[in-house]
Amino acid sequence: MMSSYIQNYRIPTTIMRGGTSKGLILRSIDLPSNLNLRDQVILRIFGSPDTNQIDGLGGGSSLTSKLAIVGPPSHPDAHIDYTFGQVSLNQNTIDYQATCGNIATAVGLYALEEGYTRLTEPLTSIRVYNTNTKKIIAIEIPVANGQIQYEGEFKIDGVPGLSSKIMLNFLDTGGTHTGKTLPTSNPTDIIQIPDGRKFEVSIIDSVNPLVFVRAKDVGIQGTELPAQINSKLELLNTLEKIRVEAGILAGFLENRDHVTPSTHALPKIAVVSPPQDYVNINNEVIRKENIDITSRYISMGTLHRAFAVSGAIAVATAAQINGTIPNQQIFAAGNGIRIGHPSGVLYTEVTVEKSGSNWIVPRAAIGRTARRIMDGYAYVPFSMLTPEDEVGKEIYEVQQY
Numbered sequence: 001m002m003s004s005y006i007q008n009y010r011i012p013t014t015i016m017r018g019g020t021s022k023g024l025i026l027r028s029i030d031l032p033s034n035l036n037l038r039d040q041v042i043l044r045i046f047g048s049p050d051t052n053q054i055d056g057l058g059g060g061s062s063l064t065s066k067l068a069i070v071g072p073p074s075h076p077d078a079h080i081d082y083t084f085g086q087v088s089l090n091q092n093t094i095d096y097q098a099t100c101g102n103i104a105t106a107v108g109l110y111a112l113e114e115g116y117t118r119l120t121e122p123l124t125s126i127r128v129y130n131t132n133t134k135k136i137i138a139i140e141i142p143v144a145n146g147q148i149q150y151e152g153e154f155k156i157d158g159v160p161g162l163s164s165k166i167m168l169n170f171l172d173t174g175g176t177h178t179g180k181t182l183p184t185s186n187p188t189d190i191i192q193i194p195d196g197r198k199f200e201v202s203i204i205d206s207v208n209p210l211v212f213v214r215a216k217d218v219g220i221q222g223t224e225l226p227a228q229i230n231s232k233l234e235l236l237n238t239l240e241k242i243r244v245e246a247g248i249l250a251g252f253l254e255n256r257d258h259v260t261p262s263t264h265a266l267p268k269i270a271v272v273s274p275p276q277d278y279v280n281i282n283n284e285v286i287r288k289e290n291i292d293i294t295s296r297y298i299s300m301g302t303l304h305r306a307f308a309v310s311g312a313i314a315v316a317t318a319a320q321i322n323g324t325i326p327n328q329q330i331f332a333a334g335n336g337i338r339i340g341h342p343s344g345v346l347y348t349e350v351t352v353e354k355s356g357s358n359w360i361v362p363r364a365a366i367g368r369t370a371r372r373i374m375d376g377y378a379y380v381p382f383s384m385l386t387p388e389d390e391v392g393k394e395i396y397e398v399q400q401y
Contacts, residue, residue: 018106101309157344222273
């Protein structure tokens with residue numbers, strides 16, 4: 001029993017890794033129903049705004065400052081609801097516009113561990129309803145002898161060690177946010193940034209909207225690693241301006257004066273180039289014959305150490321649409337695409353079909369791994385939830401011993 005002089009209330013919290021991301025899983029039932037208050041509580045748990053997140057559970061990077069709010073399914077075909085949030089490091093905000101396939105992997109494993117459905121062999125399929133995109137993700141988890149199989153021979157670049165393979169199947173991902181896989185109806189568009197420079201871009205909406213620009217057009221080789229890219233502030237500034245103008249063109253953004261990487265996660269932006277030899281962050285040589293495209297993915301204004309699942313699906317989608325910039329970088333487009341990124345190679349399979357003037361994406365699949373790291377309680381001051389707040393009153397009364 002907690003001593004009454006400790007003026008904090010506690011919220012059940014699970015820390016999980018999913019793919020190359022790490023974040024917190026919180027249950028909606030444990031959070032305030034008032035959304036503004038809920039976000040303030042979550043920000044306090046993470047330790048934001050603070051780039052180090054020293055006073056919270058966030059890891060001080062966009063990859064480790066991710067949130068999953070889970071609860072009973074609101075869709076009749078789902079086992080669990082999943083709301084993704086990208087918690088800002090330097091602003092008092094949580095962005096719920098995007099989604100994250102890596103964290104969805106963790107949610108699928110969490111749901112099975114928590115008993116949201118019974119185990120079936122050899123694979124148990126968890127159907128996760130992602131409230132951000134209003135889409136279902138079918139997540140297949142290996143099961144043997146009545147137990148979840150954690151050990152395996154599957155490896156993803158960017159995560160040490162081997163684990164069992166968890167398959168993510170994204171259903172009907174084309175036009176998730178705009179209703180069109182090509183939001184502007186064009187495989188490429190020309191945008192002009194405020195200093196007058198013009199760039200050719202491709203804008204794809206598949207899981208998350210992604211803007212593509214050629215590496216050579218922004219003055220880089222395309223094989224650079226995070227330290228090289230993140231030290232080039234002028235380059236990052238140019239990429240952000242391209243992202244904003246493309247977002248306005250495609251209808252994702254309205255007022256460019258109020259857009260920052262922390263406040264507006266969408267659209268994402270990636271730099272692409274043809275297959276090239278390069279050395280990854282682990283000093284391993286990636287050979288061009290083992291990849292189909294070289295790409296660098298920007299997350300919250302900095303280069304991603306690996307590659308986001310949603311970004312990979314957008315790359316694979318674009319690669320199969322004639323005339324897009326990613327399509328121009330590969331030698332032969334197929335359902336399976338191998339993406340060379342700073343940590344290694346990411347393989348994803350996407351089915352793309354022409355439907356009238358639009359393109360549809362019935363299925364996108366990718367293999368990931370996940371692990372539950374810790375369960376416990378996150379503590380925030382009682383003063384954040386007053387007895388006047390309904391949920392706060394309940395927590396206040398329960399925990400005032």
